[in-house]
Amino acid sequence: MAILSVVNVVWNLQLMANGVRIRVLSLYRRILRTGQSWEAENPEETEAEKLFIRSEAREVFRANKHLLDAEKILEHLTEGESRLEMALHYKTPYPRPVNMPPNTITKAWGSANLRYQHTSRPVYIKSLDNPS
Structure with missing residues (x-):
């Protein structure tokens, strides 16, 4: 039984990876066609x-x-x-x-406000902030 569950997990990961790969390539083709x-x-x-x-x-x-x-790949897909x-x-x-310009909230306002500013960035701009 344990071997079957491991095989199923590996199989599901491969299917998920193939599904994500298809979405990535599809998005890339759509962008190039555009x-x-x-x-x-x-x-x-x-x-x-x-x-x-x-380019x-x-x-x-x-x-x-x-x-x-x-999870990171799906975030980048959503952004794209x-x-x-x-x-x-x-x-x-x-x-x-x-x-909202970056670094407009000072540390004196508190770390909660700094976290709020960081998480409130739109999804379509994140690759410009951090290219990785």
């Missing part, structure tokens, strides 16, 4: 924005290719999907600015 068919609001900037989309995707995906933790959807919605490939 980069090929991108039309900027200003036609003169179309090529520059296409280049930005492709940003390559850079971020290559920087995160070493990740093994499923969010950035893609926001780019399509707002018609700009560049990350949207965050209204």
